[in-house]
Amino acid sequence: MEVSHDELEAQIDRWRGYIQRNQAISPVDVDELEDHLREQIAERQASGLDDEEAFLVAIKRLGNLDAVSREFAREHSDRLWKQLVLLPDGSDGAGAPPWRELAVVLALAVGAGVAVKVGLALIGDGEALARNVGLLTLPFLAGYFAWKRRVSIRVVAALVIPVVVLAATLNLYPFVPGGSTAMLAALHSVVVLWLLVGVAYVGGRWRSGRRRMDFVRFTGEFAIYFTLLALGGAVLIGLTLATLQIIGIDFESVMEEWILPFAVPGAVVVAGWLVEAKQQVVENIAPVLTRVFTPLTAAMLLALLPVLATAGGLVDADRNLLILMNAILVLVLCLLLYSISARDSLAPPGLFDGLQLVLVLAALGVNAVMLTAMLTRIAEFGYSPNRTAALGLNILLLIHLVWAAWLAVAFLRGRRPFAVVERWQTSYLPVYGVWAAVVVLVFPPLFSFS
Structure with a gap:
């Protein structure tokens, strides 16, 4: 019996999840494999095969190209393939060396701290800075994933243009001091920026339900790691302050002017990197x-x-x-x-x-x-x-x-099937982003910037 296209997409998503769990295969290689798979499926469908037959034949064809896909094709059944042990042999990965990735992460973390420090100097501590906190930190996290996924120029433009529009809106609108629209714009701009991080995280392939769900999982894991970093950092800073106070050294000014402006935004980038590096643990x-x-x-x-x-x-x-x-x-x-x-x-x-x-x-x-x-x-x-x-x-x-x-x-x-339940959750996420953009762009002039 012919399966529905929803079930075909669910099969492709499960296959992608299977491949992704092999740490030796980089996200770029997974994307390329999926492109090959979809091309093979389309060719088989054009020749008259139904979705299920086209999927199975395409998997076998990919088996000639990749050892993991060959193992997948050999053992494939409705459920058994999900339990296979992944073999890293035959692929040494196309990602950057660990030291290079760590250098990029540290540079972006420091860059986020510098951006916040410059923002404090130019904007000052107040409502204007609160509106720009997301702009000063989240683009660096998006930049890490854009580098990690090797996104195209088109995707980079799709990320940069909304950020520029947000920056212009948040800083050029004549917000009334203490007004509601300024705070609403600040809060909802973070939602828009986080979805842009999601676009970078999935390598620009936002239409894939599986990749959107990967970003949902990343969001939860990011919250866990960031909280752990915050708690650990708070304990470390507290012990340092207590020790220095005992010997008569005032450390609070250094902490407020230098440590926190660099530590907090830096932790955003580092938490994202930790999630990426420790996926199987989480x-x-x-x-x-x-x-x-x-x-x-x-x-x-x-x-x-x-x-x-x-x-x-x-x-x-x-x-x-x-x-x-x-x-x-x-x-x-x-x-x-x-x-x-x-x-x-x-x-x-x-x-x-x-x-x-x-x-x-x-x-x-x-x-x-x-x-x-x-x-x-x-x-x-x-x-x-x-x-x-x-x-x-x-x-x-x-x-x-x-x-x-x-x-x-x-x-x-x-x-x-559960795939339909899962797809609805991620398909609806952009609606919140659109609403957040409306609040940022439309609400201030609609309510006279008050």
Whole structure:
């Protein structure tokens, strides 16, 4: 029976994941292999083969070109090939020597620190610097991945142009000091910049669902490594300060003027490099973290939902409560994405998938309560930059979670493969980037830069 094109894409994505786990094969080589695979599939389809036959024949053809693909073709079945042991023989990789990559990482980390230090000198410590923090740090992380993936000039242009537009917008718009649109622009510009980092991370091939999911996984692992670096750095700085204070040396000014401006942005680049260098180690951590925090977060939301739904005067509650609940919903979404990225796409539905559905349904309940409160506040007090931005985010979350729940139910009932659930999550991510860009570019003039 002929398989659907969705299943073909899922097969290609699983094959790519299989190849990527071989550390001897560089990302550039994986991209080239996938291009060859797709060419072979297209040729077989043009000759009249269905998707499944075209895929299997293409894999066998690639077996003549690459030892890993040959092993894949020899042992391929619906599930068995996922359990194969990868053999690094026959490829010595096309990546840069370790010392060269480390030199590039350190140069970019220092560059990010220099950019922040220059920003402090030219812009000063205030709202203007807050708007530019993302611009002063994240392009260096994107630059690392652009170098690592050897992206084309076209991809470089696709990365540079939005950064230039953001820089011009954040620094040329006549923001009112202390206004809401300035803070909204600063926060949402980071979202846009992070998606640009994602474009560099996937080597410009954003249309691949598997690569987008790789970036989701990278985001979670990056947060883990950056937190560990921050905690370790805080302990080291604290011990240094305590020691120097005992002997009568004031170290605080040096720390504030030199160490922190270089350490924090430098840690952003180093954390990204650590994730890239230690992928297989973190893959063992990700499933553990998601299995611990998914049920705990679901329990928290289920406890909060009846309290919020029955609390009187929720509409008149402090806006900080609504902001906090929005933050919780975003955290839930990040946990959901990270959980999906850590799951074996070939595994059958299980208890943990049911827990994820409970998490999504609980988040939908909280979202509905928050959305009702926001609409009521807007009806009573009118539109403001913060209310409009929060309303837009809640609507986007509602759409995302509703369809995620629908697909999760279909997967649990055996009516859809997990690849469809996974593809929806990553396909929807650019919507948040578009909304963030709207907040940065349109909201300030729309609300008179206040």
